[in-house]
Amino acid sequence: MSAPAASIKGRxxxxxxxxxxxxxxxxxxxxxxxxxxxxxxxxxxxxxxDPNSVFHAPYTLKNYINTVGTSSVFIWVRNSIIVSGGLTLxxxxxxxxxxxxxxxxxxxxxxxxxxxxxxxxxxPEQAVLVARHQIFSMLKxxxxxxxxxLPGLSAPFGVFLMTxxxxxxxxxxxxxxxxxxxxxxxxxxxxxxxxxxxxQATLGIFTFLGAWNDYFWPLISATRKDMFTxxxxxxxxxxxxxxxxxxxFLMAQAVFAGAPILIVYLFFQKYIVTAVSGAxxx
Amino acid sequence: MVDRLAMSxxxxxxxxxRTPTADIYAPQWRNFIFVAPFLFFFTTLxxxxxxxGMWLSxxxxxxxxxxxxxxxxxxxRLYHDKVFLQSIWNTFYFVLLTVxxxxxxxxxxxxxxxRRTRTxxxxxxxxxxxxxxxxxxxxxxxRIVFIPNVGLLSTIYGWFGATAxxxxxxxxxxxxxxxxxxxxxxxxxxxxxxxxxxxxxxQDIYEAAALDNANRWQTLRSITLPSIKRTxxxxxxxxxxxxxxxxxxxxxxxxxxxxxxxxxxxxxxxxTAFRRWDLGLGAAASEILFILILIAAMAxxxxxxxxxxxx
Numbered sequence: 001m002s003a004p005a006a007s008i009k010g011r012x013x014x015x016x017x018x019x020x021x022x023x024x025x026x027x028x029x030x031x032x033x034x035x036x037x038x039x040x041x042x043x044x045x046x047x048x049x050d051p052n053s054v055f056h057a058p059y060t061l062k063n064y065i066n067t068v069g070t071s072s073v074f075i076w077v078r079n080s081i082i083v084s085g086g087l088t089l090x091x092x093x094x095x096x097x098x099x100x101x102x103x104x105x106x107x108x109x110x111x112x113x114x115x116x117x118x119x120x121x122x123x124p125e126q127a128v129l130v131a132r133h134q135i136f137s138m139l140k141x142x143x144x145x146x147x148x149x150l151p152g153l154s155a156p157f158g159v160f161l162m163t164x165x166x167x168x169x170x171x172x173x174x175x176x177x178x179x180x181x182x183x184x185x186x187x188x189x190x191x192x193x194x195x196x197x198x199x200q201a202t203l204g205i206f207t208f209l210g211a212w213n214d215y216f217w218p219l220i221s222a223t224r225k226d227m228f229t230x231x232x233x234x235x236x237x238x239x240x241x242x243x244x245x246x247x248x249f250l251m252a253q254a255v256f257a258g259a260p261i262l263i264v265y266l267f268f269q270k271y272i273v274t275a276v277s278g279a280x281x282x
Numbered sequence: 283m284v285d286r287l288a289m290s291x292x293x294x295x296x297x298x299x300r301t302p303t304a305d306i307y308a309p310q311w312r313n314f315i316f317v318a319p320f321l322f323f324f325t326t327l328x329x330x331x332x333x334x335g336m337w338l339s340x341x342x343x344x345x346x347x348x349x350x351x352x353x354x355x356x357x358x359r360l361y362h363d364k365v366f367l368q369s370i371w372n373t374f375y376f377v378l379l380t381v382x383x384x385x386x387x388x389x390x391x392x393x394x395x396x397r398r399t400r401t402x403x404x405x406x407x408x409x410x411x412x413x414x415x416x417x418x419x420x421x422x423x424x425r426i427v428f429i430p431n432v433g434l435l436s437t438i439y440g441w442f443g444a445t446a447x448x449x450x451x452x453x454x455x456x457x458x459x460x461x462x463x464x465x466x467x468x469x470x471x472x473x474x475x476x477x478x479x480x481x482x483x484x485q486d487i488y489e490a491a492a493l494d495n496a497n498r499w500q501t502l503r504s505i506t507l508p509s510i511k512r513t514x515x516x517x518x519x520x521x522x523x524x525x526x527x528x529x530x531x532x533x534x535x536x537x538x539x540x541x542x543x544x545x546x547x548x549x550x551x552x553x554t555a556f557r558r559w560d561l562g563l564g565a566a567a568s569e570i571l572f573i574l575i576l577i578a579a580m581a582x583x584x585x586x587x588x589x590x591x592x593x
Binding site for chain 1: 307308309310313314316317326330331332387390394408410423425427436437520530548556571579
């Protein structure tokens with residue numbers, strides 16, 4: 001009788017140890033964010049005198065008022081919405097059309113083309129950046145919205161995802177319509193597209209999030225302050241912590257930029273996790 | 283509608299003699315229209331720049347002209363460039379710091395949080411939440427943790443009358459600081475990949491093990507870990523590919539310093555091509571990076587392919 005009792009006791013101890021470790025890791029996850037929120041609510045002079053003043057009143061919304069009132073943050077948010085929205089819309093249209101084409105229709109050279117598209121998945125952004133930047137210089141696309149949106153439309157992931165999804169839909173669904181000589185576009189639009197809504201949501205959220213958080217291409221393409229996206233704009237203000245606005249202001253800006261995306265994440269969690277994991281495994 | 287669906291296989295068979303199905307799936311040029319829009323962007327903005335970049339890497343080029351052919355000149359310059367060699371070493375060092383840690387913490391979290399309780403669900407949400415933030419916000423958060431005086435770390439050390447390690451300015455610690463911020467940022471993906479692998483292990487194996495009185499450690503070692511071995515390799519490769527492309531964290535936290543000790547390959551490319559406008563040299567450096575990543579991507583392809591064969 002004593003052996004099982006001992007093992008249950010051992011199990012309880014192990015459980016507590018694991019729980020403690022997970023809790024410790026959770027604190028590491030949360031503490032930096034709470035610290036940032038705390039700093040954003042403090043007056044800069046008070047903060048400089050004693051960082052421990054974060055833990056007690058007075059708190060102030062002054063930094064947020066300054067963020068909203070004086071910085072270019074709204075222009076950057078607008079730019080980010082235009083770029084991410086445009087890229088998402090374009091990606092959904094191109095990927096759905098191409099996914100249907102590759103999965104359901106036949107045309108000369110289809111399989112070879114699909115393999116080339118798959119190869120594109122292995123090409124890292126950095127391998128094409130230098131040439132892309134030069135091409136866009138010649139086309140005078142830098143500091144324009146098309147300059148920020150177009151490169152994302154060449155990414156093959158969406159086509160890959162939609163092709164897989166169209167292939168998984170039973171062929172009987174559209175075969176009858178094809179035999180009836182309905183036009184391919186009509187079948188695509190009326191029969192198949194409505195069935196791909198879950199994949200559209202996944203791809204759409206993934207594309208939007210990726211574009212919203214993208215840093216490298218906007219950094220080299222948008223060099224004018226009024227064309228910055230939110231990521232680039234915020235990075236441009238944080239280069240020097242010792243500037244006049246102070247740390248509280250920078251922290252307020254970070255909260256202002258980070259909160260909406262975290263709220264969106266809480267609502268669309270399921271799709272976001274599916275999309276990100278799916279994109280990683282391919 | 284239901285009748286028609288149920289009938290359709292038979293119907294296809296019945297008219298098989300006239301092979302209409304063969305007709306609708308026969309190659310037709312007009313079907314190309316559906317893939318043409320994507321292929322246009324794919325060709326002009328991905329394939330062509332890829333080849334153009336290779337071509338540039340053999341030239342001394344600036345922003346508007348492709349300049350003179352220099353053969354392998356740029357590659358020779360890279361080979362003799364101490365900063366470039368340092369950046370390759372830095373990148374490998376960073377990958378070594380982050381990838382195993384990410385895989386192990388991710389696996390640990392997945393094993394602990396693979397339950398149907400509310401707490402586990404909340405914690406899974408928490409550990410993935412940092413992944414949706416942009417690199418700008420992540421680096422801002424971690425600079426404010428590491429910064430002297432008002433930093434979280436120095437405040438905590440201050441309570442004990444100690445001085446916090448200088449994770450950004452100390453040459454020995456700067457890369458570790460970047461790695462810590464990166465692990466905090468990226469831990470969600472490995473955890474989720476391990477969780478979905480764990481959920482695919484058939485439950486009856488565990489029931490059989492429980493009947494055999496296997497303890498938790500034995501179950502973990504002889505059932506759980508072997509079942510997710512392939513996922514473990516996959517997570518390692520995915521993270522190698524991702525972390526090899528380190529740029530934003532290094533650029534925003536340390537600017538590559540002190541003494542180029544935290545300058546990764548991508549930052550070298552950025553510096554060379556877009557700040558010194560030596561596009562040819564930058565292109566050559568990106569070809570080196572491309573080859574390194576391609577090797578990892580091939581490994582990933584082989585791993586996923588062999589899993590497909592087994593299924």
